[in-house]
Amino acid sequence: MSQYVLGFDKIRKEDVAIAGGKGANLGEMTAARIPVPGGVVISADAYELYMKHNNINVLDYYKADRSRSLEELRTSIRNGSFPDSLQEEIVEAYNSIGHPVAVRSSATAEDLEDASFAGQQETYLNVDGAMMLLQSIKDCYASLWGDRAVSYRINSGYDSDSVKLAVVIQEMVNSDISGVMFTSDPSGDADNVHINASYGLGEAIVSGIVSPDEYITDRYGCIKCQHIGDKKDQIVYSLESHGTCRIPVPDNMRTRKVMSDEQVSRLVAEGLNIEKHYGHPMDIEWAFKDDKIYILQARAITTISKCSEKKFTDADFEGLPVTKPAKGKMRENILFNLEKTPTPYYPLDHDFGGFVGQQKEILFDQIGLKFGDGLYPIDDNGITRLPSNKIKITKGIFSLPRYWKMICDIDNNITKSEESLKACTQAFHKEKELRPATVKELGLALERMHDLIGKTVYDRFLYALFPNAIESMKVTKVLKKIDKNLNSFDVLEGLSYITADINRELSLLAAYINSDPEMAAYVDSHSYEEIVIRYSELGTKLSTFMVNYDSKSDYNCYCFAAKTWREDKERFISVLRPMVKSGAGVATLEEGEKSFGKLMNKVKASVSASKYADFEKRVKAVRHYHYIREASQYLWESEFEYCRKLLDDLCKAMPAQRQDLLMLFADELYDACRKESLDDYEDIIERRKAKRPLAEAYFVRSMERALSTDSDDIVGIAGSTGQATGKVCIVNSPAEFNKLCKGDILVCTYTDPEWTPLFTLAAGVVVDTGGTLSHAAIVAREYNIPAVLATGDATSKLKDGDKVMVDGTSGKVVKI
Structure with a gap:
């Protein structure tokens, strides 16, 4: 294609002068992986060429009586002809996209931020055939000089004499x-x-x-x-x-x-x-x-x-707890939880998704440490507030020695965690085989799934995460004596667990795609569905990958708000693209095992035989606990996905609207299912729906106040040591993964395992939320790049293109 005919993938929002407002926006959205039907733009330069080829000078018509001269101008344009070379390009481009097409005008003064120009030029739908296409383009050119369009431009203060027209040719969607x-x-x-x-x-x-x-x-x-x-x-x-x-x-x-x-x-x-x-x-x-x-x-x-914008004031928040700036450990805890829960829960998601974090609270309660208002306090209106972090010591403290002995019993924990994971997995498979259909059956199924989620996570904390905290400290203590840069995460090399396995498989997929430059370019700019149709062998590989890993979700602490790769395949492609873009491979399992072996030999040569035996046993525990941590999370993500299916089935069976059910707490939903009616809860649902905007505004206000500082400095927690300098690239979601370039500093609000491929491109990482045990810290250490976490506000203090130095040792980010 040339300067006259441009594919959407060659156009961005800044190209209004070339592609017109509509064409520039379609190109911008195509680049952002938004599902836009394919097409091309006949550029504004082509319009000028057409007018020149037909000796049409707008001013010759425009200076005379307007109503008569504009009609003559339109007739001249419609009766003109295209230069042969331009016509050939247009027809060739038309033949390269699906038929029929829509032919849309795209003026260079259209779809701007201060005026939409909507409907001022013409659109022609269901255009089929080259002759019909060429005439439609001429009609679009003529519509630029319609009485209505000219009048609109004059009233909007735009110079009609200098305006030009591009034309969008786009695949038609025969929409339902x-x-x-x-x-x-x-x-x-x-x-x-x-x-x-x-x-x-x-x-x-x-x-x-x-x-x-x-x-x-x-x-x-x-x-x-x-x-x-x-x-x-x-x-x-x-x-x-x-x-x-x-x-x-x-x-x-x-x-x-x-x-x-x-x-x-x-x-x-x-x-x-x-x-x-x-x-x-x-x-x-x-x-x-x-x-x-x-x-x-x-x-x-x-x-x-x-004046139509809803602005919440202090009066709206009256009666709700006043949030004060958080400091020290409280601030760290807020930022760690905010990584997992960046938006306020709906009541039902509070009782299902929030049930994950509550298992830790239950365990603390059993050892005599009771959180005053819980980790995720929510009132009857569905308004979430920050926890007070007040801890009360109860008589359960006397059971602490028993729990401590249990947590330190490595052999028992390995056995129990493995048995629990197996039992929960089997119970989940049996649940899916039941196929509930009635309202009562679906309610009971959700109740059982709620309990199963609780057991999955409770045993994870009891037999893996709490023991891992103890053993990791002991392993790190030994490693630091050998090399101050080492810690317990270094002993995870060569371990097969779900996130590492996903990354290795993604790396193999990326290598296969990069073996064919044409395929790589296609993957970079097309949807999952289009990719598997175009490249059948790659489609088979992607299908195999998805069979094994398609329950990976975006937010693992939200049950009903999350989506898995199976439910959103375009997000999966967004995750794969950075791996393809970087061209960097991930260490194979065998390579990781060799590195792990070298590390263990290094320790063996540095300590006594008895100390090494003790160290080796603790390393085995740490590796097993990490495997359980990852496998149990993937299991509950799968359980969450099934809960979403049950809720959707319940909506059809009742019938009910999904957002109404989200406004109920779990016990209220179970009761409604037993009664097969929402009649008793209609007023409650409406009240909570009316309060939802306030709940969202209060959550944002609480976070802003809790994390506010008087300093312009960007300071957080040291997540991964080292220093790196580069340009800031702010990534808000998987849809923006492709923004990141090799050597950029990744700046984001949160990360989860889905973001791992970005670490193959980034020179350093800065995150608003998280902590030393969060995903970003673990992966940054694995890829040996500096990371600063829990900054609170780096995404608001920095902008794309800023040059910064990330100091992952001190936890500071400095503009340079």
């Missing part, structure tokens, strides 16, 4: 449903998302010929209110004349909701991902085909009234 989404409600609470939806093509809504469904949601995709529109007609492809036609919607479909709650939730998540990428609220045209989301257009919202 479609519509428009505002990621910030321009006519109500700015914290809400506003969706209009109808059947068929989105033209029905955009042109105003139907009364669509309307959904107002919170920023988690939970519907706060909805209006079922009349939806009398829909726009569909015309089989006779190409283009589109208007047909009636069957009566039984008109009164039905167009979108399921799950589709609404997915669409909101995609919209907020786009808003996050652009940094401001967006007006998005979208479509669903075969339950897959497609983003057709996106532009900045230009009509949000500042």
